[in-house]
Amino acid sequence: MRDKMKAGSAAKLIVDALLQRFLPLARRRIETAQAQDGQYLRPSDPAYEQVLDSLAMVARHTPVPLLEALLRWRESESPKGANDASTFQRKLAVECIFCSACIRFAEYCPQEGLTEKLWSGIENFVFDWLINADRVVSQVEYPSVVDLRSLLLDLVAQLLGALSRIRFSSVTERFFMELNTRRIDSSVARSETLSIINGMRYLKLGVKTEGGLNASASFVAKANPLTRSPHKRKSELYHALCNMLSSILAPLADSGKSQWPPTGVEPALTLWYEAVGQIRENLMHWMDKQSKHIAVRASLSTSGFSICLGVFEHESVEV
Numbered sequence: 001m002r003d004k005m006k007a008g009s010a011a012k013l014i015v016d017a018l019l020q021r022f023l024p025l026a027r028r029r030i031e032t033a034q035a036q037d038g039q040y041l042r043p044s045d046p047a048y049e050q051v052l053d054s055l056a057m058v059a060r061h062t063p064v065p066l067l068e069a070l071l072r073w074r075e076s077e078s079p080k081g082a083n084d085a086s087t088f089q090r091k092l093a094v095e096c097i098f099c100s101a102c103i104r105f106a107e108y109c110p111q112e113g114l115t116e117k118l119w120s121g122i123e124n125f126v127f128d129w130l131i132n133a134d135r136v137v138s139q140v141e142y143p144s145v146v147d148l149r150s151l152l153l154d155l156v157a158q159l160l161g162a163l164s165r166i167r168f169s170s171v172t173e174r175f176f177m178e179l180n181t182r183r184i185d186s187s188v189a190r191s192e193t194l195s196i197i198n199g200m201r202y203l204k205l206g207v208k209t210e211g212g213l214n215a216s217a218s219f220v221a222k223a224n225p226l227t228r229s230p231h232k233r234k235s236e237l238y239h240a241l242c243n244m245l246s247s248i249l250a251p252l253a254d255s256g257k258s259q260w261p262p263t264g265v266e267p268a269l270t271l272w273y274e275a276v277g278q279i280r281e282n283l284m285h286w287m288d289k290q291s292k293h294i295a296v297r298a299s300l301s302t303s304g305f306s307i308c309l310g311v312f313e314h315e316s317v318e319v
Helices: 002-035 046-061 063-077 085-108 116-136 143-164 168-180 187-198 210-222 234-254 266-289 291-302
Strands: none
Touching: 002 046, 002 063, 002 085, 046 063, 046 085, 063 085, 063 116, 085 116, 085 143, 116 143, 116 168, 116 187, 143 168, 143 187, 168 187, 168 210, 187 234, 210 266
């Protein structure tokens, strides 16, 4: 019991020391972002980046008190009351800083470092913004916040990607669930669907282990653009899903052919090739019928959809 108390006290001291550095830098960024319509949040700030690096190290060892402190900070700094451009600018700036901190946190925190409730809370934060950004902050009514809102949604997508490192199944299941609840076509449902799809562009596929590759193959198969048939403007959805897959596959292309295919995972590779091959076949059939969509096909090819993965060129593989 005494050892646990000592450990808890040490963790609190570490988090408090980090917050003493974090809080003034965060406050300065919020105030400057309001004065400059968000432009200040984009350039690199060495002092702030150094604090985020320290935050990542603390996340490895004392994640719970750190996340709880960040949540308290977010709650205390988020403006309440009036709905005007200045209020929304401050709210978005706070969310951008909180999201940046959570990205580093999720990149370094071990999976067992948080309870399911806390992990789910971060996941809900991500999907809430992807789904409700237009309701919370209208870029039509408040054009001065467009830059900040775009920055936040990019950070939210990055956070989703960081979460997928250790919560791949949870994140992808939530993704498909949200798409399925929006099958009835309407302008609102379509806008939310496109935002959710765009928010998945940093998803990290696991291809080094059999379990990871199995999960990745399952995701790719279910994300096949041509298996979804919205009532109206279906090409818009197909294009969004193709662009999403291009972005997700691009990091595998950058790793080079020398790392593909992974060894010792042959059963999973078979599922992977089947999933990717089915998408390729569907897309080629669709684009042969409608040549106006050729740019999407080129985008997937450029991303390494077929080339970098060796799916169709690797001589030892039959598809």
